[in-house]
Amino acid sequence: MPEKPSRLTSRLESLRPETPVAASQGAKPKAAKARGTRTQSAREVRSAARKEAILTAALEEFSASGFAAARLEDVAKRAGVAKGTIYLYFDDKEALFQELARSMLSPVVGHIETFATTDVPFRMLADNIVDVMVREVLTTRRKDIIRLIISEGTRFPALAEFYHREVLSRVIAALRVVLQRAVDRGELRHKALIEFPQLLGAPLLVAVIWNSVFGTFSPLDARAMLKAHIDILLDRGGA
Amino acid sequence: MPEKPSRLTSRLESLRPETPVAASQGAKPKAAKARGTRTQSAREVRSAARKEAILTAALEEFSASGFAAARLEDVAKRAGVAKGTIYLYFDDKEALFQELARSMLSPVVGHIETFATTDVPFRMLADNIVDVMVREVLTTRRKDIIRLIISEGTRFPALAEFYHREVLSRVIAALRVVLQRAVDRGELRHKALIEFPQLLGAPLLVAVIWNSVFGTFSPLDARAMLKAHIDILLDRGGA
Amino acid sequence: MPEKPSRLTSRLESLRPETPVAASQGAKPKAAKARGTRTQSAREVRSAARKEAILTAALEEFSASGFAAARLEDVAKRAGVAKGTIYLYFDDKEALFQELARSMLSPVVGHIETFATTDVPFRMLADNIVDVMVREVLTTRRKDIIRLIISEGTRFPALAEFYHREVLSRVIAALRVVLQRAVDRGELRHKALIEFPQLLGAPLLVAVIWNSVFGTFSPLDARAMLKAHIDILLDRGGA
Amino acid sequence: MPEKPSRLTSRLESLRPETPVAASQGAKPKAAKARGTRTQSAREVRSAARKEAILTAALEEFSASGFAAARLEDVAKRAGVAKGTIYLYFDDKEALFQELARSMLSPVVGHIETFATTDVPFRMLADNIVDVMVREVLTTRRKDIIRLIISEGTRFPALAEFYHREVLSRVIAALRVVLQRAVDRGELRHKALIEFPQLLGAPLLVAVIWNSVFGTFSPLDARAMLKAHIDILLDRGGA
DNA sequence: AATGAATGAGCGTTCATTCAT
DNA sequence: TATGAATGAACGCTCATTCAT
The missing domain is CATH 1.10.357 (Tetracycline Repressor; domain 2)
Known part of the structure; x- marks a missing residue:
């Protein structure tokens, strides 16, 4: 049935929506200007995609290794970005983890x-x-x-x-x-x-x-x- | 009832018996030769007690922090031994963890x-x-x-x-x-x-x-x- | 008296004149062609103002933190320009510092x-x-x-x-x-x-x-x- | 005259006494037990010597590069110890710096x-x-x-x-x-x-x-x- | 056997610099 | 010209592991 x-x-x-979606849509690195519903610029789209890529990669790494043992470098590699890029979107490892959890939960x-x-x-x-x-x-x-x-x-x-x-x-x-x-x-x-x-x-x-x-x-x-x-x-x- | x-x-x-009991009886550091059933010498008793102390401490630290984040130094401190002593009884952190789990499970x-x-x-x-x-x-x-x-x-x-x-x-x-x-x-x-x-x-x-x-x-x-x-x-x- | x-x-x-004055007159970004004495175009004026703003900001940041600890991002923020803009006017951090010192000293x-x-x-x-x-x-x-x-x-x-x-x-x-x-x-x-x-x-x-x-x-x-x-x-x- | x-x-x-002398003589790493005037054990002597070596090296590096630009690895190398050893004697870079200054000043x-x-x-x-x-x-x-x-x-x-x-x-x-x-x-x-x-x-x-x-x-x-x-x-x- | 000082690989984080837009 | 997202080398610090005592 x-x-x-x-x-x-x-x-x-x-x-x-299973893929992690940041609460704020147009994920401008660090300063997410939630400017109502507007057509996103190419850059905004790319930025949001990047953030999602990082979150997805983070989920995989954290799942596989746990929070403490997961290496941010591996997250970056898996997301196809440089190590420093993560810090454009998240304050630190812990913030990444918490945002990840929240973003996966929020749609639920x-x-x-x-x-x-x-x-x-x-x-x-x-x-x-x-x-x-x-x-x-x-x-x-x-x-x-x-x-x-x-x-x-x-x-x-x-x-x-x-x-x-x-x-x-x-x-x-x-x-x-x-x-x-x-x-x-x-x-x-x-x-x-x-x-x-x-x-x-x-x-x-x-x-x-x-x-x-x-x-x-x-x-x-x-x-x-x-x-x-x-x-x-x-x-x-x-x- | x-x-x-x-x-x-x-x-x-x-x-x-809730306290972890080493799988190996006499708990001779590293080379645990189970030499039949014999009355343990004072040294053997002390050694077994030490191993148990380490396992107990390890359980607490691993429980509180997880495997990766737990610090062997904290385990040692809690067990009242020096950091190096742990290595007399266990090959490395992972061995300690596995033996801990096994020793807790074995009596069950x-x-x-x-x-x-x-x-x-x-x-x-x-x-x-x-x-x-x-x-x-x-x-x-x-x-x-x-x-x-x-x-x-x-x-x-x-x-x-x-x-x-x-x-x-x-x-x-x-x-x-x-x-x-x-x-x-x-x-x-x-x-x-x-x-x-x-x-x-x-x-x-x-x-x-x-x-x-x-x-x-x-x-x-x-x-x-x-x-x-x-x-x-x-x-x-x-x- | x-x-x-x-x-x-x-x-x-x-x-x-306490405000830093660029040694190079027209302050054309990077390629400061001093094209005789000519009335500066609006663009040139704006450019010179920008360079000065950067130098002023740099002085404050370098003074407060020292050369090594000063962050170019802070200089940019204080000058009201983007990080990259600094590099239109100065080769690198060291050049900025040296030019700053020189520009402050030159009028003296x-x-x-x-x-x-x-x-x-x-x-x-x-x-x-x-x-x-x-x-x-x-x-x-x-x-x-x-x-x-x-x-x-x-x-x-x-x-x-x-x-x-x-x-x-x-x-x-x-x-x-x-x-x-x-x-x-x-x-x-x-x-x-x-x-x-x-x-x-x-x-x-x-x-x-x-x-x-x-x-x-x-x-x-x-x-x-x-x-x-x-x-x-x-x-x-x-x- | x-x-x-x-x-x-x-x-x-x-x-x-120009060489930096830690206020506490027997410089036991981190826990300097000032136990009156007693003959120092070989270990204590070696430990104090090490701390001094680090301070001396630190003085040279800090003098040459300034606090921010000085690299702890260079300090270690110069002192003939491993990077981690510094942290046995000092909490962090800043503590090393401050202790250095104080130890040089104290005899004065x-x-x-x-x-x-x-x-x-x-x-x-x-x-x-x-x-x-x-x-x-x-x-x-x-x-x-x-x-x-x-x-x-x-x-x-x-x-x-x-x-x-x-x-x-x-x-x-x-x-x-x-x-x-x-x-x-x-x-x-x-x-x-x-x-x-x-x-x-x-x-x-x-x-x-x-x-x-x-x-x-x-x-x-x-x-x-x-x-x-x-x-x-x-x-x-x-x- | 036991210690704990020493080591150094490893990781999180920063920031000068670049470059696509 | 100007931007600022992206990069990655570099560095401070940690901690499992070793080893002289």
Whole structure:
């Protein structure tokens, strides 16, 4: 069913833009003049592209090596710029890291609440969530951001708070609405989920971590597992 | 109920020794010749204590800073030895890290299979597992090892494999036995769990990560969540 | 007496133009073709103004930070031009520095010899010198040039030689004439001054350095000190 | 006369030790345990020697290039140590610089007041001061320290204050005593010197600066100039 | 065995200089 | 002519590792 993009799916998918997009569009090095919506000059376009290239490269390097071990020179090389160029766009290594995380998260932020406002049967919603998670998280670089936050969150409290405030707490609030409604409608029996919506997301976390840490020698069928989880919660497939 | 250590509990708890124990017995610096089982000389005892002190210190530093950012000098200081002393017991930083992880995991390994051989009602077993996890993982440094493996696993494939082979795959196998039996006995309806025992452990992972990353400003009642999860799986507390 | 600008004073003061004046007239960026004396086009005027702005800014930055630590970007910012523009007028940082020093010194050069040709009583001349030094050196940016030459002279032998040749040796020669005449006339007893006219200027150096280094927390009344010095040389104010 | 070291001379010369001596003798890297006067271990001796070697090398490099342009690697090379070794003894480049200045000044500090307590005819004292200045300042590295303070004082206010407080203000106070006594005894006519003892020292400053900046191509006979200055103040050699 | 001073490769960051626009 | 983004050599500083004591 999720194969044929329903209206719901497409709405849920609107968190799409996977490539890191700086909050400020016309990424003028260091001084991003947000001058409304205007046609960008060639230079502005090039600048924005460069910033994105750096962010993309940074994501790859940070994912592969972690914050401390990642070398800015490698980021530069991968982005096809000189070492110094990074500093035209970011104050320092830490700022690059934090902006990276934020820029990957920001597009998500705006679309989270849609969950709650979408009025569809819970099982359909659940199926779709699984689908979106697989397509938008597990098979994209967003899973790497999640891992980075797990790995470095303790060392970057500001980032952890940002992620918690802008993403997790909203997701949880939205899920609570959805779950409450499902319970009210008799679509879901487990009221405990309302208190701990984390239980709904837990398998996603397992999938992300498992496949990144053990995936090479023991891959896990994330989609199947997520579906199984939903089935359990909905008493489906039990026989 | 778990308050009064039942026979089961105590067996499960026997994975106790939380302090890192060197895999090699006598811990002769560098050339650990395990010369049969012999009463250790005073020097050997002192040496083993030193190694343990270093491992304990290393765990704390690695947990706090991650592998790359942790400073061996800080480890030494915390362990009360000189920087050079570390190299009498470990080849290099990486070896220290790997031995640390292994030494923390090893005691666990031996006791995992007990799960499968313990023949108790599933719901009792499940409750006990929750209890043990909280006491032996979430409130001890073992949670830090889990986080370290999540954070550094990609950079240390050997460690990831070790952990997968010696811990996870065994735990999963044991859980499968237990879960199969529970299904067979009609104690559990969700056969899907047999295919994905990870779903049983997922909330533990969430608890570990959540409290370490967001715990300071948004603590999560891990025990309550784990219990809620069990209740859901067992259809308890629902109605 | 020096209060009412006598003819002497005004002549001494003619070393006035404090703003740096480019040695090259029309200041055509880089290729300063001095095309005879012609009315400068609007563009040439603007160009000359720009060069001056850069020199003024450079003086401030070099004075504040020294040659090595001064940042060309700051010079540009202060001059209100882009970084690259500096290179339209100067070959590199060092050339900017040397031209700066030369341009500040050049106007002085032309007027030094006037000392010798002015035929006034020594004590009047001496008083005026004090006055001019205070007004034209100590309270202007020329003191900064002196400090810069002291600080950087060793690293810029060409500059040191230039300063010595074009300024110091001339001043000294002129002073010798003046001093000799004063001795001959019986206005001055200390023949040794003729050999070491530096002794006449020494207090000026002290004033410049003292006030720039210790001035903030222990200011020195330069004028009073210079006057005291003259009084000593002239045996005034003693009894 | 100054040729035959009189008692006075030797007293004045007691500011001798020219090689930089760290305030704390047994220069244990970073943690200088000042444990009274004790025989230093071989290691302590070697450590102190190293610190001195670094300071000496630093003086040379800083003198030659100025603070900003001096390269720590060159300091290390000159001192015969590795780059990192410097950081065992000094926190950073700035600390090295400040400690250098202080260590060169400290031995001076203790001996300044002797001027005032020495009760000899002023002209003898003056001659001796000239002599000591030439031997202990102009022909040693102390002149470099003076130049460094002139050059970098503005950028290192703490150093400027230290120098002013510990050296200059004391010298000036001591000179005032001496000068006052000379005036009282009728040995000196110029009372103005009491207000501005700087006038006594001004030629020394000129000599230091002149010879370091123009010395190569136009050396100045500092001793002769200083003597001439004294002669002027004392009305000697006039007729 | 234990120490900790010493090393030097390595990395983050700066900034003079260049050059496409 | 003027700009300022881009470059990359250079340098301060760190820290894993070694080794004389």
